[in-house]
Amino acid sequence: MSSNIPERGGGGDSRGVMSPILEVNDVSIAFGGLQALSEVSFNVLPGELLGIIGPNGAGKTVVLNCINGIHPPDSGDILFKGRSIRGLACHKIAALGIGRTFQHSELFQRMTVMENVILGRHIYLKTNILTGGIFWGPGRREEVRAREKAEMIMDFLELTMYRKEKVGNLAYGIQKIVGLARALAGEPRLILVDELGTGLMRQEKEDVARFLLRIHHESKTAIVWIEHDMQLITEICDRLICLSFGRKIKEGTPEEVIADPEVIESYLGKRSHTVPD
Amino acid sequence: MTKFRISIMIIAISYLFLPGKNTAFASEPYVFGFQTDLTGDARAGYAPIAEGFRLYINKLNDDGGVNGHTIKVIYEDDKSKPDLAGGIAEKLITKDNVLAILGLGYSRSQPPVLELAAKSGVPVLTGYTATTPLFPNNPAKNVFSVGIQMHPKVMPQSYNNAYVASKICPGCRVAVTSFDTPGGRLCNDWSDIWCKKLGLNVVFKSEWPPSTLNYTPWLIKICNANPDLVISTVGGANYIPLLRQMEKFQLEKVDLLVVDFVNEGDLIKGIEQLLTGTGDNVIWISRYASALDPERPPEFENIQRAMNKYGHTYSLSALHAMGWTMARVVESALKKAGWPCTRDGFIAALEKTDLDSKGLTGGPILFSSTDHYGPSWWKAYRWDGKKRALKTILDWYRVELREIM
Amino acid sequence: MLLASIVVLAGIYALLGSGFVIIYKASRILNFAHAEIVMLAGYLAVSLAVAIPFSAASLLAVLCFCFVLGMSIYAILIRPLAGYSVLSAIILTVAVGVLLNAVGVFVWRGEMEVIPFGWRTYFSLPGNIRLSSIEFATLGIVTLFYACMGLFYRFTKIGQQMRATAENPLLAAQRGISIYRISGIAWGIGFAAAGLAAFLLGINYAISLQIGNIAVAAFVVALIGGLDSLLGTIPAAFIIAATEQLTITYANPRLGDAIPFIIMLMVLMFKPWGLLGTKEELDRV
């Protein structure tokens, strides 16, 4: 199976002393009057599977958006492979090797699965208007190569039978996997996975978790995973972070985190106030 | 089975694309195509010509036609669009196999039609005017016009304005104005040149965009220039709001010279909208006699009778006289050419046209091999508010293009 | 004198622009058929004014017609497109405009007509200004219209529902407001505003096929003022009327056609949500 995963070069970071691949330092962001994140810091080590949990509205997705550059943080800094990516445009951050899946899949509904996956390889393609327009020689060869890679990923994620289906016509569970395939196609060093299991049946969830685990084991790609399913995330992740109201309240091994009273409180609420929905 | 059905369909569809019948039978009528702006912005200036033409042809056919054959006219509306006009002309020439193309508006829709006609040798008789130079020295072989002489180099139309202005008030202060279309601007430029050449004092020259109906800024400028006469080359009924705004600016006493881009129906409509003014300042010049002239030629009664008999959309005007005369030119040419008539034969017959217009124009319609316009005669009228009619102020005069060129 | 003319023109522009805004606020659709509504209403007003000597009655009839037309166009054509892209709805309004234009030309042949209006006299004001009674009436009617709309939005139930729908259609629907009904009424009012503007144009200037160009300028007015701000149309109308008239007077008259669009482009570059519009509006389209 491992041969199906695109080869990743380098790997120097993972040897010797583990310097973090991603450092989030004191990131804060506010939307209007709402403080969505306040001074959140954490590190992601190479090849690590980091889980982020927290009640609804805790700012989990916002963290990912900050890393991605969708919402540049108001203050604080984000370092990727030791280099600051704060304020960089989205597409440039993506080109550095950060992949992303979305909570509501956010796929290109009118494109086929194959096109979606090849699109994930956008940053590696050199075709321009001229070579693309002629589609003869270099343009076409590159297209075929991209297709080969995409087929590998689709094979790995068991999507081959849907390759020429429009994404919009597929079941929700499969769409989520297509989203993962698209992120994987960019051969990222870090994948940000946003609530991959939400809205899926148990069986589908486990499928997804299986895929994530395989990616984690076989390619040593760092993964940041937001998930609501406690059972799933605690079983799989190396480390967990819990966010509540834009603040990091606990970081540690899964066991530590879910046993923490503050975490339990943020989920279940104190008697004095209810958890906002 | 399906393939069979598909092939049947293909055959059926391809049948539609086959060329039309090209053979004319002896019992068939003379076929003409008449294409012009029957609808659209410029309609008021062209559709009455088509109506006048139709009236005469109806009458002629009821009287037995020409040389024992009736005349069939295919009317098409080209809306001043070059591609549409070209397509229609193509259809008239190749599919309907017409003897000649008649009508045509003075717009960008003419060049494609004329080009096409020149290539296939189809005679063209335009109503209003032609964009190709037709008067002496080398006229386009197949193009004739019973309308206004037009030449992009000298703009005889504009010369006419200047000429009338110089006769009415020699040496006075003149404002020349026009609509802001490329054609309108050209007219305006030439009005300016001719006015200066004829010794008038041009104190104001401007065009204004047709999209704004608020003429205030423009009238303020006219007021400041304080002219004795305003020459306005605006098309159709656009002069109505202009007249009304002039009233607002108390310019009722300043003569407003409108050319025959305005038909008589719009002329009256505009004057009726006035509050205090009587419209006595409106001067109108025309190539054809006006139906509103109390001393109009008796031929108008024939047109009126035909109108009552065959129905009409527009009220009787000089444009009807133009269409009527055009039909008579066609009739006389057909008489000369006989049956069957070829396109070349029709051109040859047209070149020999010497038709008495029965008072509808200042002189006969006279074509020659070197002049496809013939001499054009003009008349200037002034609106008489008391009698509610047009009064001749400058009787038929002839513009000699040879002299002004 | 020029100033007076600018004020009158601005009034009409504002009225035309308000039609766009009212419709846009309720249904997020830019009505490209507005120009044709103005034309159709104008011609109808001409015919009615000839038939009915009493001008106010004919005006009322035109307004009712426009209101019903707006409601029915919304109900028959726009509403079935709910859920489709905004683009479809816009192109639909363009097509409706084409169709209405054809109807207008078919019935009235597209001639330039003036609405005959009995009560017309001229007043001379200090400063060498001469205005007709109609121009005064125009200003009065426009002011009245804006006052009525303000009161309508503030105090009537339907007006409040309309504001709620404009703020958040989903929430409004959940609170039991029939957004289709509200949008339909908004379309009716928007069309009626167009009808009123057509009437004013007809008695002040003339009705013709070219009237569409004026409506296009009004469209610019709506955008500059902010597509979701009724109040914004007033300053925007003044800006457009003034620049247009001043350009015609002191610069190139030909530039008069292009100048509103140059201003519009500038506004779109620097403040795309308009003078008084809300910024969030940009993300909604």
Place this chain on the structure above:
Amino acid sequence: MSDHKILQYPKSPYLKTSYYEDTAIQAFDTPFRKKCLVIGLLFWVCFPFVASSYVVHIANLSAIAAIGAMSLNLLIGNTGLLSLGHAGFMGAGAFTTAIMTVQFGLPIWIVIPASGIVGALLGLIAGLPSFQLKGIYLGLSTLAIHHIIKYGCSEYQYYGGFGYGIVLEAPSLGPLLLAGKTVWFFVLWISAFATALLIANLLRSKPGRAWSAIRDRDIAAEVSGIDIGFYKILAFVVSSSLISMQGSLYAYYTAVVSVEEYSFGLTVSYLAMIIVGGLGSVLGSFLGALLITALPYALIILAGLVDLSFAVKEHFSVIQTGVFGMVVILFLLLEPLGLVEIWRRVRCYFELWPFSYKPLTIIKR
């Protein structure tokens, strides 16, 4: 021996054995389609010699319209950017042609690429607002650019002294004089097919995918590494440069250039073409262009069959306009995916016959 035979797959057009094969445009892969292609080509070559020049004229106008529709479709259907200014770009191309041929006497093979460059520059300017504007706001900014271009063109026409329009002479391409409907038929249709091929190629390679991604979900596209600002502008540049060249061809073909021609109504008719044809489809652009262009002429021919009275003829263009509006409305309400969807359904019917249900997994296409 028999084993070997079983293992050897029959050479089927449905079976692709390499990705290279699979990237081909799969319109002419089966023997039946190949036959259709040959017959179609033969028909196409013979067409201008068999059909009357009137029909050839309509076909030529359709080819021009198809180029325009394809370029607009690239922007609206594939990239999801609204442009209401394409008539302006077309006019810019036509006026570039007029200026370069009348003023400087340059040959057609310089003029058409030059128009393309002018169009591309204008597209660049028109695309700039797309950084911060979306949807209707962007459409309005292009409308503004249309009016500004129109103003510039009318100034030129005025100062050049071309009253009713600038008349162009028939251009010559080497020894070949491009005059007459038949010659133009080949010129225009080859241009249209070349444009179609270009756009189809772009759509199946990197830029096309990026455009579709921007249309479907712009944030996700950005996160996938697409510079959406660049690709939006690229779409504008490609589209406007194509339509500008089309304007140039149109100017040569009709031989007269006048500013009134390039009004908003022209944009509307191109919008109608892509709506009627089908958004985002090259074939749809062709079908829509054919239908919308042929519609007024078809009505003229229909009217000729029943020999209408003069009174009806007088209103004829209104009827044409009305039918045009009606067709667009009906398509929007009843078949929003356009002619191409009807075509797909018909094809599906024949392909599935005698079965009536679609296969559960559509492997093909």
